[in-house]
Amino acid sequence: MAIEVQNVSKRFGTFTALDDVSVRVADGALTALLGPSGSGKSTLLRVIAGLEQPDSGSVHIGGQDMTCAPARSREVGFVFQHYAPFKHMTVAGNVGFGLKIRRRPKREIEQRVSELLALVRLDGLAGRYPSQLSGGQLQRMALARALAVQPNVLLLDEPFGALDVQVRAELREWLRRLHDEIHVTTIFVTHDQEEAMEVAGQIVVMNGGRVEQAGTSQELYEKPRNEFVMSFIGPVSRLGDAYLRPHDIQILSDADASSTEAMVRRIVRLGFEVRVELTLPDGREVWAQITRDTANELELSEGQILPVRLPAPRLFAA
Amino acid sequence: MSASGAGALALPRPAAPAPAAGALSNDRAGRRRRLAVRVLALGYLALLLAAPVVMIFYRTFEHGLAPVWDAITAPNFQHAFLLSLEVVAIAVPLNTAFGIGMALLLERGRSRWRGALGLIIDLPFAISPVVVGLALVLAYGRTGWFGDWLTEHGVQVIFSVPGIVIATAIVSLPFVARETIPVLREIGTDAEQAATTLGAGEWQTFWRVTLPAIRWGVVYGVVLTTARALGEFGAVSVISGRIEGQTQTLPLYVQDRFENFDLTGAYAAAVVLALLALATLVAMNLLTRRGRERGT
Numbered sequence: 001m002a003i004e005v006q007n008v009s010k011r012f013g014t015f016t017a018l019d020d021v022s023v024r025v026a027d028g029a030l031t032a033l034l035g036p037s038g039s040g041k042s043t044l045l046r047v048i049a050g051l052e053q054p055d056s057g058s059v060h061i062g063g064q065d066m067t068c069a070p071a072r073s074r075e076v077g078f079v080f081q082h083y084a085p086f087k088h089m090t091v092a093g094n095v096g097f098g099l100k101i102r103r104r105p106k107r108e109i110e111q112r113v114s115e116l117l118a119l120v121r122l123d124g125l126a127g128r129y130p131s132q133l134s135g136g137q138l139q140r141m142a143l144a145r146a147l148a149v150q151p152n153v154l155l156l157d158e159p160f161g162a163l164d165v166q167v168r169a170e171l172r173e174w175l176r177r178l179h180d181e182i183h184v185t186t187i188f189v190t191h192d193q194e195e196a197m198e199v200a201g202q203i204v205v206m207n208g209g210r211v212e213q214a215g216t217s218q219e220l221y222e223k224p225r226n227e228f229v230m231s232f233i234g235p236v237s238r239l240g241d242a243y244l245r246p247h248d249i250q251i252l253s254d255a256d257a258s259s260t261e262a263m264v265r266r267i268v269r270l271g272f273e274v275r276v277e278l279t280l281p282d283g284r285e286v287w288a289q290i291t292r293d294t295a296n297e298l299e300l301s302e303g304q305i306l307p308v309r310l311p312a313p314r315l316f317a318a
Numbered sequence: 319m320s321a322s323g324a325g326a327l328a329l330p331r332p333a334a335p336a337p338a339a340g341a342l343s344n345d346r347a348g349r350r351r352r353l354a355v356r357v358l359a360l361g362y363l364a365l366l367l368a369a370p371v372v373m374i375f376y377r378t379f380e381h382g383l384a385p386v387w388d389a390i391t392a393p394n395f396q397h398a399f400l401l402s403l404e405v406v407a408i409a410v411p412l413n414t415a416f417g418i419g420m421a422l423l424l425e426r427g428r429s430r431w432r433g434a435l436g437l438i439i440d441l442p443f444a445i446s447p448v449v450v451g452l453a454l455v456l457a458y459g460r461t462g463w464f465g466d467w468l469t470e471h472g473v474q475v476i477f478s479v480p481g482i483v484i485a486t487a488i489v490s491l492p493f494v495a496r497e498t499i500p501v502l503r504e505i506g507t508d509a510e511q512a513a514t515t516l517g518a519g520e521w522q523t524f525w526r527v528t529l530p531a532i533r534w535g536v537v538y539g540v541v542l543t544t545a546r547a548l549g550e551f552g553a554v555s556v557i558s559g560r561i562e563g564q565t566q567t568l569p570l571y572v573q574d575r576f577e578n579f580d581l582t583g584a585y586a587a588a589v590v591l592a593l594l595a596l597a598t599l600v601a602m603n604l605l606t607r608r609g610r611e612r613g614t
Binding site: 049050051070071072073074075076077078080082084085086087088097098101102142145146148149 | 508509511512513514515516517518519522526527530531
């Protein structure tokens, strides 16, 4: 179901968590709320779920005004950052909780639980307790629990935040595919731009309680509305007040009319990617991102003076 | 830090507890120090707790089992024993329900009066039980605030079981709340909110999620409440009137036998009280251990 958040504001004491926020999420979309910590993204998610009441504004889910509806009647699946397992229940008990509350027949619950456990690849662990599961398994259990009640909307708060890098990458990929399979409107919160770009079809960039820009990852990358979005989505090299993408800075073997000279200050090799920190004749510093092959061809060394071509820098009105 | 300074600063630093402990165990002076601490702690316990308890047991069975049997088959003893159990059976559930409710109010509620409530709840710990008893007599006695109303409706509070129950409930009031509050704080609200988003109402969330999560705190509070309720003397002594065979609880009975030079009776009753307390502790231990084994 489509979600429409209109002009929502929320304050905690003197802190403004959400400042006149409006967001539209299409039915069946997979959307990321992206922003640094304290940007209001988790609060927005909790407002949609009904776990926080907005001070003003409205929340519509599937065209229905849900602003004042209690969380329990919103039919949203919510996956908490630290999974919020019911520690005294088995995995099966956790997953079947929502159905038990709805007084479904026992056989139906059992069948649905085993389907879901297969879906999240936890079959065989139904009798375990949460304390016996790994972080990634807990995460998938929490997801199965949220999906068991067939929610209209799935909301995930920093779903991969507490996992180690390898499990994270695996689960991201898996969430993407799961969404293709079940098509439930999904919003997840993240502070990791790579995660947002990899998983989500639409990204809402938030900062200081406001929405900076919303769009596909390509739109945000190519047409950032302001410097915050530009520097949050992808790497940035600053040149005074101007912003450059470091991979747009070319290092040339021969000087030409459009090039300028620069001195190689430092070379950082990160496998495939090589970062070259450069000092321009006027003393300003930028860094260029080139591939390992290019770096090898150019036979770069620190202290070397080379011709470089700078792209047209992007300037944002203050 | 200079090398000479390190020697002078031989205090254990909290930043590195593990190596410090390892170094201590290898260190002769450290080992002697730990031994001294242990002897001191155990000696203190023995002097304060073990010796008197052992003495009571010894004195009780000094002349064999027959006098003990006589003591515990005495009608007044049996009445006191049953009365104590009755009072515990009423006061402990009341205080458990109240304590859990209070803990929820203080930890999950949004009232501005939480601070004041938190203070009031500890009052029974601060006030002497005798004062509690006197205050109850003043409030519920014939000349007290509710005296007329109670007399009209034929309810006798002081010098009878309701008064004993009230006095016992008051002095053991804070335990369940005090044991439950930190657990509630520790578990946080995530699981409760998860239950809400899954469609559970407040009542369902409490029974299915909150209560199971705090149950060990509650159990511990119940055990302390039971122990305190069983042993209460001061407040009950004032409000009960200490009528033999009617309003005499087990601790009052012990005192009564002692004053009447029936030492075997006093010791036997004391042993029964101690065993009841011990049984409560053992029951709790077994319960918690079974819970811990399941890892919940």
